[in-house]
Amino acid sequence: MAEQHTSQRELFDSRPQWAEDDARRGLIATVVLPEGVDKPLDYLVPEPLAAGVEPGRRVRVPLGRSNRERLAYCVAVRHDELPQSPLKSVAGVEDEKPLLSPRMIELTRWMADRWMARWGEVLEAVLPAGARLRTRVRMSPLLITSGAVPSRRPTPAQARVLAAAGEPKTAERLAEETGASRAVVARLLKIGLLQEAGAVERSSRTVLERPAISHERPTELSPAQGEALESIRGAMQGSRHETIVLFGVTGSGKTEVYLQAVEETVSYGRQAIVLVPEISLTPQTCDRFRARFGAVAVLHSHLTPAERHAQWREIASGRVNVVVGARSAIFAPTPRLGLIVIDEEHESSFKQATAPRYHARDVAEWIAKAEGVPLVLGSATPSLETFARCLSGEWRMCRLANRVGGSQLPAVITVDLRERGSRSRGAVSPRLAAGIRWALDGGGQVMLLLNRRGFATHVQCHACGHTARCDQCDLALTLHQPGNRGICHGCGLVTRIPADCPDCRSPGLAHSGTGTQRLEEQIRRSFPDAAVARMDTDTMRTRGSHERTLDAFRNREIDILVGTQMIAKGLDFPAVMLVGVVNADAALHLADFRASERTCQLVTQVAGRSGRGPLGGRVVVQTSTPDHPAIRAAATHDYEAFVRSELPVREALLYPPYGHIVRIIVRSIDERAAADWAGHVAERLRRAAEGLPLIRVLGPAPAPISRLRDRFRWHLQVHGPDAAGLRALVGRATTGLRTPDDVAWVIDVDPVDML
Numbered sequence: 193m194a195e196q197h198t199s200q201r202e203l204f205d206s207r208p209q210w211a212e213d214d215a216r217r218g219l220i221a222t223v224v225l226p227e228g229v230d231k232p233l234d235y236l237v238p239e240p241l242a243a244g245v246e247p248g249r250r251v252r253v254p255l256g257r258s259n260r261e262r263l264a265y266c267v268a269v270r271h272d273e274l275p276q277s278p279l280k281s282v283a284g285v286e287d288e289k290p291l292l293s294p295r296m297i298e299l300t301r302w303m304a305d306r307w308m309a310r311w312g313e314v315l316e317a318v319l320p321a322g323a324r325l326r327t328r329v330r331m332s333p334l335l336i337t338s339g340a341v342p343s344r345r346p347t348p349a350q351a352r353v354l355a356a357a358g359e360p361k362t363a364e365r366l367a368e369e370t371g372a373s374r375a376v377v378a379r380l381l382k383i384g385l386l387q388e389a390g391a392v393e394r395s396s397r398t399v400l401e402r403p404a405i406s407h408e409r410p411t412e413l414s415p416a417q418g419e420a421l422e423s424i425r426g427a428m429q430g431s432r433h434e435t436i437v438l439f440g441v442t443g444s445g446k447t448e449v450y451l452q453a454v455e456e457t458v459s460y461g462r463q464a465i466v467l468v469p470e471i472s473l474t475p476q477t478c479d480r481f482r483a484r485f486g487a488v489a490v491l492h493s494h495l496t497p498a499e500r501h502a503q504w505r506e507i508a509s510g511r512v513n514v515v516v517g518a519r520s521a522i523f524a525p526t527p528r529l530g531l532i533v534i535d536e537e538h539e540s541s542f543k544q545a546t547a548p549r550y551h552a553r554d555v556a557e558w559i560a561k562a563e564g565v566p567l568v569l570g571s572a573t574p575s576l577e578t579f580a581r582c583l584s585g586e587w588r589m590c591r592l593a594n595r596v597g598g599s600q601l602p603a604v605i606t607v608d609l610r611e612r613g614s615r616s617r618g619a620v621s622p623r624l625a626a627g628i629r630w631a632l633d634g635g636g637q638v639m640l641l642l643n644r645r646g647f648a649t650h651v652q653c654h655a656c657g658h659t660a661r662c663d664q665c666d667l668a669l670t671l672h673q674p675g676n677r678g679i680c681h682g683c684g685l686v687t688r689i690p691a692d693c694p695d696c697r698s699p700g701l702a703h704s705g706t707g708t709q710r711l712e713e714q715i716r717r718s719f720p721d722a723a724v725a726r727m728d729t730d731t732m733r734t735r736g737s738h739e740r741t742l743d744a745f746r747n748r749e750i751d752i753l754v755g756t757q758m759i760a761k762g763l764d765f766p767a768v769m770l771v772g773v774v775n776a777d778a779a780l781h782l783a784d785f786r787a788s789e790r791t792c793q794l795v796t797q798v799a800g801r802s803g804r805g806p807l808g809g810r811v812v813v814q815t816s817t818p819d820h821p822a823i824r825a826a827a828t829h830d831y832e833a834f835v836r837s838e839l840p841v842r843e844a845l846l847y848p849p850y851g852h853i854v855r856i857i858v859r860s861i862d863e864r865a866a867a868d869w870a871g872h873v874a875e876r877l878r879r880a881a882e883g884l885p886l887i888r889v890l891g892p893a894p895a896p897i898s899r900l901r902d903r904f905r906w907h908l909q910v911h912g913p914d915a916a917g918l919r920a921l922v923g924r925a926t927t928g929l930r931t932p933d934d935v936a937w938v939i940d941v942d943p944v945d946m947l
């Protein structure tokens with residue numbers, strides 16, 4: 193990005209006296225703008241500001257012909273010869289203290305290069321919004337969807353705002369993210385479709401203050417746990433970086449190993465960062481850490497900017513030793529870092545879906561190397577990327593093959609959905625129904641996984657084949673009850689499904705493809721004596737609802753829990769005797785090379801929820817492809833068998849982990865414009881790749897989701913064996929391109945989302 197920059201060390205070693213001797217020398221600050229200009233810019237530091245301008249603080253600088261003042265991050269300061277053309281001067285200093293350490297600045301520069309992101313946007317991403325607000329904290333209330341049924345069809349702009357407000361956001365943020373005006377947001381608030389999140393949070397916070405469950409420290413570790421801890425301890429005592437992967441079946445005691453490794457870290461007076469997927473940030477996880485360590489900073493996405501900033505300050509002051517959080521907690525400003533742990537490392541949520549599109553695992557590795565501390569990755573189903581690095585000997589794998597306390601992994605029965613009679617009773621086969629009955633009669637609980645929300649995934653006319661689709665996206669509407677609402681899962685648009693076919697006027701539209709809502713209804717009907725609850729993003733909209741449902745399930749107020757992948761994650765309920773996977777193939781045939789991996793991971797994870805207690809357990813997996821390696825491996829608790837079958841496939845195609853991918857996504861309201869621009873970029877990439885035999889440019893083609901939020905989407909992919917070479921090539925082919933006004937496009941390095 194900028195070879196002219198000297199390293200931090202050189203900067204601090206330079207002698208200010210030189211400047212006074214030589215009029216042609218001066219103090220020069222290099223700054224990066226959060227948006228707009230991409231390149232780092234040099235400014236002269238006037239004498240009165242010299243004490244205040246330092247790397248990590250923000251400064252105000254004049255920009256362009258108008259010399260309008262802009263905020264910028266100072267990333268370096270040096271005494272140097274002044275260039276021929278005169279430099280503009282820094283106009284003022286914004287922050288009293290640096291917001292970023294030299295190491296963080298170095299990290300952001302590496303990230304910008306690694307994910308082809310703008311340095312300025314990376315700088316913004318690693319700082320919590322609250323920290324950037326300085327003291328004049330301007331706190332608009334956070335808004336969230338109220339979940340009320342609209343009395344009339346929302347406009348496309350309204351629908352976008354409602355979709356974006358699934359998580360609490362300020363009005364400004366909602367308007368900015370969706371391109372809607374502030375008036376649209378205000379209107380939604382007025383008619384009650386949006387509400388202030390504060391009210392919800394305040395009421396649920398009292399619910400969250402529950403007596404801590406006792407999490408006693410086991411007296412003895414299992415031999416496998418002991419070995420894993422010993423490996424981590426070895427790296428810790430040698431103060432060297434090492435990546436250690438805990439490949440352990442669900443319930444094998446991985447979390448206990450993290451806890452004891454963190455304990456050890458804290459006993460040396462160092463801090464630990466523990467990353468978990470957002471969905472696992474339940475009080476159950478947090479309690480477990482709090483019970484051991486007391487002062488734990490928990491960083492989840494529901495914190496307000498002020499709360500997040502307060503946590504940040506506690507961490508920076510060194511008063512908090514343990515940080516537990518989702519993806520962005522990796523940037524926590526720990527002055528004495530001693531250990532990083534990533535639980536469920538295979539989860540795709542560790543990759544950020546918006547710019548900068550970084551992966552927290554790679555960021556963690558960079559930090560752990562820079563700090564000389566161990567990185568521990570844990571999973572029952574490690575990603576193939578991680579597996580390959582263990583096989584190559586770069587990372588160390590510790591296996592925890594058995595559950596602690598000798599409980600057995602549950603027996604898995606697969607039900608072939610192609611067989612006659614398997615679907616005679618809706619989505620639940622007779623075998624699965626018998627399993628549920630068995631568990632209930634045995635005094636156990638049941639979890640049913642169906643990874644499709646809503647009532648029915650398709651609404652279609654028998655007579656003419658008309659399918660209800662979203663006007664804004666190339667997606668079929670999902671029927672949600674009550675109210676016959678058709679909801680687009682791409683953009684959130686809500687419409688009322690008409691009683692008769694809008695095309696041919698035939699009466700009655702048919703519903704097909706069971707979603708969680710219909711499944712819940714069927715289960716209630718079939719098991720009237722059981723208490724049934726559903727957990728998916730539709731029922732879990734407000735803060736605290738997730739925890740309340742899990743608490744109720746733990747307290748046995750719920751017998752059968754129906755849900756999406758939300759129920760699959762790291763939960764430990766000893767009374768679960770039956771886990772049912774209603775449709776294991778749901779994600780198997782997506783246009784994504786990781787479809788098999790994801791399916792195997794999901795089925796393995798959810799199967800692991802069964803039989804954790806003394807009652808034992810079973811798993812019923814319904815599938816149309818029982819012989820698929822992903823399904824077979826999950827059914828035999830042999831994830832490694834899947835890895836062995838899948839790695840050669842990836843290798844033959846030069847897919848990750850053997851090759852790298854850069855994906856370019858082009859969007860436009862005009863399909864021609866999207867296609868033309870994608871074609872133009874592809875052409876340039878092909879030219880840049882000429883004579884490089886291992887580089888392949890695929891596309892352009894319409895993306896698997898070819899239209900979203902009224903934008904047509906085209907994509908192309910560049911594959912190659914070497915990550916740096918691939919980025920350099922894409923960089924060469926795409927710099928200096930003048931993008932047409934009606935087109936937007938992004939570069940996604942090492943994409944996780946292929947749709």
Ligand code: ADP
Pocket residue numbers: 410411412413414417440441442443444445446447448449596597764
């Ligand atoms: P994982 O993270 O691999 O799913 P956990 O660490 O959550 O496994 O352990 C599963 C259960 O076993 C937890 O209830 C935990 O308290 C308990 N446990 C873990 N290690 C031991 C041990 N060495 N002795 C007894 N119980 C243990």
Ligand code: ZN
Pocket residue numbers: 653654655656657658693694695696697698
């Ligand atoms: Zn029709």
Ligand code: ZN
Pocket residue numbers: 662663664665667680681682683684685901
């Ligand atoms: Zn839509």
